[in-house]
Amino acid sequence: MEVDGAWWCPWSSKPAQGREGPGWVRFPFASAILVMDKARVYIWLASSTAGLILLGYGIFARSVMIYEPPAGTHVGGIIPAFSEPAPYGAVPETRLILEVSRGGLTRDDAGRLVKTYEGDRPPKACPT
Amino acid sequence: MARPKGRLALFFARWLPHRMWVQAGFLLIWLDLLGFRYHGICSPVLHCYACPMSAFACPIGVVANFSALHLVPLVAIGVLLVLGGLVGSLWCGWACPFGLLQDLAAKASRRTFELPRWSGHFRLVILILAVVLVPYLFGEAHPLFICRICPAGGIEAAVPSVLGQLLSGQNVAWPSPIKIGIVLAFLVAIFFFRRPWCRTLCPLGWILAMLNKISMFFLHLDRDACTDCKACQRLCRYNIEPQKSPNDLRCIRCLECTKCPTGAIQVRMALQIPSLIKPSRPHVNPGKSAGPQ
Numbered sequence: 001m002e003v004d005g006a007w008w009c010p011w012s013s014k015p016a017q018g019r020e021g022p023g024w025v026r027f028p029f030a031s032a033i034l035v036m037d038k039a040r041v042y043i044w045l046a047s048s049t050a051g052l053i054l055l056g057y058g059i060f061a062r063s064v065m066i067y068e069p070p071a072g073t074h075v076g077g078i079i080p081a082f083s084e085p086a087p088y089g090a091v092p093e094t095r096l097i098l099e100v101s102r103g104g105l106t107r108d109d110a111g112r113l114v115k116t117y118e119g120d121r122p123p124k125a126c127p128t
Numbered sequence: 129m130a131r132p133k134g135r136l137a138l139f140f141a142r143w144l145p146h147r148m149w150v151q152a153g154f155l156l157i158w159l160d161l162l163g164f165r166y167h168g169i170c171s172p173v174l175h176c177y178a179c180p181m182s183a184f185a186c187p188i189g190v191v192a193n194f195s196a197l198h199l200v201p202l203v204a205i206g207v208l209l210v211l212g213g214l215v216g217s218l219w220c221g222w223a224c225p226f227g228l229l230q231d232l233a234a235k236a237s238r239r240t241f242e243l244p245r246w247s248g249h250f251r252l253v254i255l256i257l258a259v260v261l262v263p264y265l266f267g268e269a270h271p272l273f274i275c276r277i278c279p280a281g282g283i284e285a286a287v288p289s290v291l292g293q294l295l296s297g298q299n300v301a302w303p304s305p306i307k308i309g310i311v312l313a314f315l316v317a318i319f320f321f322r323r324p325w326c327r328t329l330c331p332l333g334w335i336l337a338m339l340n341k342i343s344m345f346f347l348h349l350d351r352d353a354c355t356d357c358k359a360c361q362r363l364c365r366y367n368i369e370p371q372k373s374p375n376d377l378r379c380i381r382c383l384e385c386t387k388c389p390t391g392a393i394q395v396r397m398a399l400q401i402p403s404l405i406k407p408s409r410p411h412v413n414p415g416k417s418a419g420p421q
Binding site: 040041043044047048050051052053054055056057058059062064093094095096097098100101102105106107113 | 169170178185186189190193194196197201203204205207208214339342
């Protein structure tokens with residue numbers, strides 16, 4: 001079988017005339033990409049890859065166990081020390097962000113993440 | 129003004145006079161006008177999630193609250209690295225709703241005063257103290273917790289909340305006196321200084337400005353074309369010297385400096401795809417004949 005592109009990317013196009021000089025790299029999704037500033041590109045690629053990994057892990061893989069106060073024990077978001085919170089479940093980070101955006105999470109003396117409200121409706125929209 | 133080189137530079141040169149309209153257009157995304165409300169993801173701009181119309185979560189608020197809960201905010205860091213790494217503080221200059229408010233006030237102002245250059249370092253102090261250390265050590269109830277002193281939260285969240293309570297006849301939960309004082313001081317300052325919050329105190333602005341150094345989108349200074357006429361410095365409204373440092377830490381990338389008469393400062397992408405970004409056609413002056421006489 002005749003292969004057009006490089007061995008690692010046979011579906012890429014043939015090398016075009018005039019695009020073989022230094023500074024040109026081949027990608028499967030474009031005929032060629034001109035590297036303007038090598039140091040900037042390498043640092044950007046590293047930071048963006050790190051960002052994508054963090055983002056992907058935070059959205060799809062991370063889960064944190066949170067607890068909720070027993071019914072009728074919390075008063076205005078303050079959880080009494082004597083109440084023992086019940087496990088609510090492991091939630092993804094997007095849910096954690098949603099909860100902190102409405103002041104819906106706190107850490108109790110035992111180090112557990114506890115919801116500051118019962119049910120699904122938070123007591124207030126503004127945490128501050 | 130020299131003709132912009134490349135399609136990207138031409139695109140921004142065309143939109144530069146309408147930058148404020150672009151900022152206003154971004155409100156369709158940051159506000160809930162399109163009915164897309166998702167507080168589980170951060171936006172790359174400073175927009176308080178307690179605002180009744182906010183579509184996304186504020187990254188600084190998320191970092192501070194996660195710090196108070198002793199959690200690492202992976203999503204917020206990831207969003208800032210990916211989106212900030214793409215265009216840096218172009219988000220501040222062209223998309224931030226809080227920046228738009230300050231720009232509108234500066235437009236209405238007759239005279240603005242200059243801020244000292246060293247004042248930009250306060251942003252790092254705010255980031256370390258009010259966003260990370262104070263929440264981590266003392267929790268979110270401390271008066272120096274960023275959300276308790278942030279004027280964006282005061283204007284975008286507390287004011288609508290208080291107005292809503294007043295109009296509906298409920299008991300009004302007034303913000304703390306510190307927050308009211310900060311909001312009032314901010315509302316006065318924006319009429320006398322250009323973007324006082326962004327340039328001196330915004331922790332998100334400092335993070336995005338740091339990413340200016342590595343971002344895919346950047347300002348390129350052609351030192352051969354630069355005549356050191358300082359026209360870009362006069363065009364810059366934020367007391368920066370673009371001819372020395374085009375990707376400065378205090379730059380919000382309003383791109384006014386790209387109006388350089390010799391075309392020495394141009395917007396660039398570190399990676400250019402030639403099939404998408406073709407060089408612009410050579411400029412032909414209609415007053416002169418192109419061919420030899």
